[in-house]
Amino acid sequence: MDTTTICLDVRDLVKDYPVDGASDHRAVGGVSLTIAEGEMYTLLGPSGCGKSTTLRCVAGLEQPDSGRIELAGVPVVDQGVHVPTERRDIGMVFQSYAIWPHMSVFENVAFPLRVDGRRRTKKEVRRRVEEVLGTVRLADVASRSATQLSGGQQQRLALARALIREPRLLLLDEPLSNLDARLRDQMRVELRDLQRRLNVTALFVTHDQAEALSMSSRIAVMDQGRVVQEGTPREIYQRPATRFVADFVGTANLLDAEVVERAADGWLLRTAAGVVRASCPDGTRVGDQVTMTFRPEDIRMHLSPPGAAATGTTMLAGTVDRVDFFGESVECQVSCGAAVLLVHRHPQAAPQEGDTVHIELAAEGCAVLTDRGARLPAAAPVAKAG
Numbered sequence: 001m002d003t004t005t006i007c008l009d010v011r012d013l014v015k016d017y018p019v020d021g022a023s024d025h026r027a028v029g030g031v032s033l034t035i036a037e038g039e040m041y042t043l044l045g046p047s048g049c050g051k052s053t054t055l056r057c058v059a060g061l062e063q064p065d066s067g068r069i070e071l072a073g074v075p076v077v078d079q080g081v082h083v084p085t086e087r088r089d090i091g092m093v094f095q096s097y098a099i100w101p102h103m104s105v106f107e108n109v110a111f112p113l114r115v116d117g118r119r120r121t122k123k124e125v126r127r128r129v130e131e132v133l134g135t136v137r138l139a140d141v142a143s144r145s146a147t148q149l150s151g152g153q154q155q156r157l158a159l160a161r162a163l164i165r166e167p168r169l170l171l172l173d174e175p176l177s178n179l180d181a182r183l184r185d186q187m188r189v190e191l192r193d194l195q196r197r198l199n200v201t202a203l204f205v206t207h208d209q210a211e212a213l214s215m216s217s218r219i220a221v222m223d224q225g226r227v228v229q230e231g232t233p234r235e236i237y238q239r240p241a242t243r244f245v246a247d248f249v250g251t252a253n254l255l256d257a258e259v260v261e262r263a264a265d266g267w268l269l270r271t272a273a274g275v276v277r278a279s280c281p282d283g284t285r286v287g288d289q290v291t292m293t294f295r296p297e298d299i300r301m302h303l304s305p306p307g308a309a310a311t312g313t314t315m316l317a318g319t320v321d322r323v324d325f326f327g328e329s330v331e332c333q334v335s336c337g338a339a340v341l342l343v344h345r346h347p348q349a350a351p352q353e354g355d356t357v358h359i360e361l362a363a364e365g366c367a368v369l370t371d372r373g374a375r376l377p378a379a380a381p382v383a384k385a386g
């Protein structure tokens with residue numbers, strides 16, 4: 001029996017915006033997703049792909065042209081149904097924290113309780129606010145003016161205000177993007193820990209793949225108003241379904257390839273870097289035009305000739321054009337035939353510019369993509385929502 005409880009169900013969501021009063025621009029073109037209770041579910045994609053519009057429709061801040069949204073089994077958007085924001089059981093945190101500057105930290109958090117129409121004693125309000133301020137580690141600054149807080153504290157205050165009414169669903173739209181890089185890393189961990197500890201369900205919007213990969217239980221990658229792949233962070237990163245996903249999430253080597261032969265130990269693909277061995281999916285035929293993709297950290301680079309290639313691997317000779325130092329790793333640009341490949345290495349094992357190197361590619365480290373989407377060598381399926 002499936003014991004998963006669905007928190008949010010979005011079906012075939014469409015939202016058009018008028019352009020110059022004439023034609024419409026389709027910001028969201030049929031998005032469907034299902035989020036289980038306790039999940040941290042992320043919409044990830046480039047600027048303008050429709051992430052915020054999707055979230056704003058869930059919040060009730062936009063009215064979609066069609067589609068259906070259910071929150072905890074109750075329709076909030078459907079034909080003839082549009083439940084207003086304040087009657088949806090949600091909390092929201094946006095890029096700009098929108099805290100109330102004229103109120104103290106305590107009053108900022110207490111305010112949603114004072115206006116929601118329910119009767120509570122002063123004592124009850126105080127107990128609840130103190131509890132939430134403790135959760136976000138702001139108890140000791142409760143009496144301060146909200147404007148006297150640091151960026152990280154303001155962000156935690158916005159979170160406390162969103163959590164105070166214990167919403168069914170927390171909506172987070174780029175909540176960390178106003179913070180400097182170091183604080184953002186710290187808050188990323190804090191936010192994820194808090195979400196897990198409280199077991200609150202969250203729909204998170206970001207264009208930052210590191211944020212999405214490190215914080216999410218599942219990710220929906222969006223492009224041009226559509227979800228192009230959904231899966232766990234590992235699935236999205238290790239098994240991208242399309243060239244767009246491989247390129248947008250992390251750094252990828254992408255090579256146009258033609259399937260030229262079925263060998264005893266896998267398929268041979270002709271690429272600009274040379275002929276490469278890959279394990280292609282069922283249905284592959286000689287002559288297929290595909291994209292080959294592999295991650296820079298999945299390439300082994302030898303500084304001296306390593307001998308014959310092991311079964312299921314390809315060895316390619318190349319020249320190091322450039323070495324960029326990133327502290328914990330170096331990124332090498334290596335010319336291989338007519339292609340330039342990116343290879344990541346530990347700085348202590350870095351080659352010099354101009355060195356001849358030998359690139360070793362394992363067939364199972366290479367994903368093979370077609371226009372039709374996922375055609376991946378490994379076996380595990382990409383998770384579906386619901």
Ligand SMILES: Nc1ncnc2c1ncn2[C@@H]1O[C@H](COP(=O)(O)OP(=O)(O)OP(=O)(O)O)[C@@H](O)[C@H]1O
Pocket residue numbers: 017018025026027045046047048049050051052053054207
């Ligand atoms: N109120 C609006 N009126 C007209 N067009 C809009 C409006 N809001 C968004 N759009 C357009 O809809 C598309 C999707 O916008 P949306 O804000 O959802 O993207 P996004 O992925 O969240 O981008 P970003 O990360 O830059 O916020 C964009 O092309 C945007 O210009």
